[in-house]
Amino acid sequence: MSMTNSDAILARLMQLHPKVIDLSLDRMERILAALGNPERRIPPVIHVAGTNGKGSTQAMIRAGLEAAGKKVHAYTSPHLAHFHERIRLAGELISEPDLAATLEECETANGGEPITYFEITTAAAFLAFSRIEADYTLLEVGLGGRLDATNVVDQPVLTVITPVSIDHTQFLGETLTEIAGEKAGIIKRGVPCIVAPQEPEGREVIEARAEALAAPLRIARQDWDSYSEHGRLVYFDERGLLDLPLPNLPGPHQIINAGTAIAALRELGYANTEAEAAVTRAEWPARMQRLARGPLVEAAGDCELWLDGGHNPAGGEAVAATLASMPGRPTHLICGMLNTKDVEGYMRPLAQHVRSLIAVPIPGAEATLPAEATECAAMNCGIAATTAPDTLDAVRRISLEEPGARILICGSLYLAGEVLRDNG
Template sequence: MSHSDVILDRLMSLHPKVIDLSLGRMHRLLSALGNPERRIPPVIHVAGTNGKGSTQAMIRAGLQAGGARVHAYTSPHLAHFHERIRLAGDLIAEADLAATLEECEAANDGQPITFFEITTAAAFLAFSRTPADYTLLEVGLGGRLDATNVIDNPHLTVITPVSIDHTQYLGDTLPLIAGEKAGIIKRGVPVIVGPQQDEALRVIEAKASGLTAPVFAHGQHWMIARDRDGMVYQDDHGLWDLPLPNLIGAHQIQNAGTALAALRHLGATEAQARAAVTQAEWPARMQRMKRGPLVDLAGPQAELWLDGGHNPAGGEALAATLAAMPPRPTHLVCGMLNTKDIAGYLRPLATHARSLTAIDIPGEPNTLPAAATAEVAGSVGMTATTARNAAAAIARIIDRDPQARVLICGSLYLAGRVLRENG
């Protein structure tokens, strides 16, 4: 284990007995650290249920193409914790991460705090000490009471599509959840709003109106549409004729629109817009795996894909992506957390897959047992079995169908584990 891994394990033990979403612990720790969140470069704060990471990755690619230095904070990580913190474009170095975590641990002085809170404070501390032009900040959960929502005067806020997820924390109706996401809107600060269902949009617009925050909403102030082999973005400033996103899937066109609306607001050029949609990097979002032991196991005639989506909207996006791909027999290898709407995720995929092989997520205490995943898959009409791990599942699928398209899916935690195991 690296030095930072040892510290991260130790920080897990500071959890309050019940995780309540509140900002009190965060304010206490940041105060002890000298309020680094007040000394970071201008913040672009991104909330939403789906597409936060992809949208943020495209904004980052566009800003960097214009020569800007960009800090970025995202979660969860896939293979290594360092992925969560980028300083002026580069992943935080191991020595810097360890030193920053230890400083936060000392300032916290053994008080109750969540893992996400103390690591978010560490990101703010690192951001405050490295010069940059912008800070891209992705909400962890919700918005209103999320640990990132201690920024009083962001430069811009962004809300990607809102759907029902994390009901135990955020409420069980779309307006309630939209209200939590809209908690990042600040007085007078422009908010870019991605495609929303009407009842979510009404809540977001009402919150913005109360804070006199200018709204730039999809369908009203900007549009994005596929156009033959490319896409067209249009707003009051004019039209950008662009290639399709390098991130695969129809939903990425909507995410690109949200990112482009943000970039337009930041004064980006058409060249930056092009870079945003062609140079973004965001692993485990319908990622084709090209090399490594699992690819070798699948053999030269097969395709191996990886996707970390996990809620019903993620299942629908994945189904739409599969429907648009060249036809090929598709088999799922699926591992999920026990906190998710499993049937809602799997139902849209049922018509696109010949089989599902369920596995446990290795090393994850909250994994749904493979047998339970298989049972739900069967209930939505899929041919389902279990295997002890991804390698065993792939081997069995390829044995039956050497030209299969194998898609490993169901959880970002599973995707991260697979990326680590595949080297």
């Protein structure tokens, strides 16, 4: 595949990365000022933070708003196959010419100063959003919340905090209390906040932050709830009960994400039609996605081939719960992970649901964990494991050894992106 103009610009922007990452908004505020503060001119913002479920929840909120006829900008990260996935303008992915032009404008405004890749591309998103009319802007936090590059918006119309768990400890803190404090940094004075189910210590921090800022909270299990019953999704709050289809995004954890999205839509004044659209029309790749075409699918033969980008212990628990809810079938994992992750914490919940694991490196990822280390972690968790040089080799091996099995490629969004480039 030839390099596009935006690819070349993004490669240059990577070279501006500071030698040491210090979480700060200083660089972001500097470049936005040079650009004329586009973040002050974007449509009303719904700001989403959390450890797991941000992307799925945001996709459901967008589906609900678009069902109401609203035009919605959306910013997500990381991308899977192409950078353009990060920036959606009034419902459409940003075009290559617009992306290249916007990135170049930000590069010029930055003047060669040190800045992180996420910061300068977030500035580009704000610039693009400020130039296209829309009814809402959905912003997904990249890392943490308090000092995240997206947290320069002073007055969102709504904030959302999905479940908080341990991840990115090198930046956000070692404890759930510290991490929840960073996520709660998106709460703004007087702005309502939807809170998904939380561990007690995380919820306590979020509640304290909201109280200090007089921000109304809508808390799961207290002000609203969602659960599955008789093959349906049940949602209720003080406004009443909704009986809805199960989410089209697979997995029991999507019940929580759907409830969070519905609570957000209800807070914004939307009703049953939008709630149903949120759970039935959302699309979010690499979240227990069944692959249907491409060379890997052809190599899988009679095997089911699935893909999931979860990569932390909570993600492992979500995948395990999904596997437990699926029809019985021998399941084998193909797993590649980064060396910054809690590998055994991710794998431990999966051990009782799978027969084996083949560890692979992640192509092009500097922080890829060697396949041998992933193999060792799996065996420490009681999973029979081996290695393969790449995903295709692993798929072929499983399909020959156990035709008709379920194969799940998992462990990293970077690996998922590699898979989707040719098998999306």
